[in-house]
Amino acid sequence: MLFKIDAETSTRPAGRIRQKNESIILRAAEIEFASSGYKGASMNDIAQRAGLPKANIHYYFKNKLGLYMAVISDIIALWDSTLNAITPEDDPGEVLSRYIARKVCFSVENPLASRIFAAELVNGAPNMKEYFREDYAQWFRGRTDVFGAWVSQGKIDPEVTPEHLIFLLWSSTQHYADFAVQIKAALGKDELDEQDYLNATATLTHIILKGCGISR
Missing domain, CATH: 1.10.10.60 (Homeodomain-like)
Structure with a gap:
């Protein structure tokens, strides 16, 4: 050699x-x-x-299914990463503000993957049966436990149910990717611009924090 x-x-x-x-x-x-x-x-x-x-x-x-699941897994990993490391000691105002900003940002950067995921769920998630197993339920319970701890500590109003707060966070932020066509039509725009997303982030943050009884 x-x-x-x-x-x-x-x-x-x-x-x-x-x-x-x-x-x-x-x-x-x-x-x-x-x-x-x-x-x-x-x-x-x-x-x-x-x-x-x-x-x-x-x-x-x-195969095609493996490629399809890789596309969906990429966006799910991004979404989940925003809540993976939260603890009862964290400030929910900071956590929720950061989460909303990042999720709206993901809607800008990864709109197609978000729509693919939404279409999969609308059709009954036929290709994601394995994903929605015990590991997923355990991950979700871990997040709701932290939110529940914030309620117990008085950081969030007691009227707020952790599970439904998370559902609200999911739906409101992903709306800007999944229903972008409707939003653009309502605003009379061909494309949404940076200010639209900043306004969305500010509005969602204000309403959700205020609804949770969190002062900024």
Whole structure:
């Protein structure tokens, strides 16, 4: 051998190439699933949209369902990360304000994935049966336990039910991605601008904090 290949160095290009290709495939899949639905989308169409051979798609994602779940998992991971680390010792005003701002931001940055998730749920979540199992219920109970602790500590008004507060947070923030067409039509705009999202964030934050009895 004329030279020795450093193992770590030699894997870096492959790692970068893999990340790049997976990102291209996921973005193409988002567009295809959002426009055609799960049943209407095909791996061939996704490959053409990604500008990659179909064999490459199957190299990174075994089948259409695996690719579909990867698209949905990406947005769920982003959403869940906003509440994963909360504790009873946290200030709910800060937590809720940060959550609302980030969720509205996700609606701007990941609207297609949010709509794919919404369409899946509207259709009874046929491809997400495994996701909505005990692990999901445990995660949700962990969040409601923290919200319940805030109620017990007097940080949130006792009339507020933790479960339904979380449902309100989900629906109000995701509305700006899932029903963007309706919002744009109501406002008479072709596209929403930054100020629209800032106004949405400020309004939701004010109403939700005030409804929880939280002073800022």
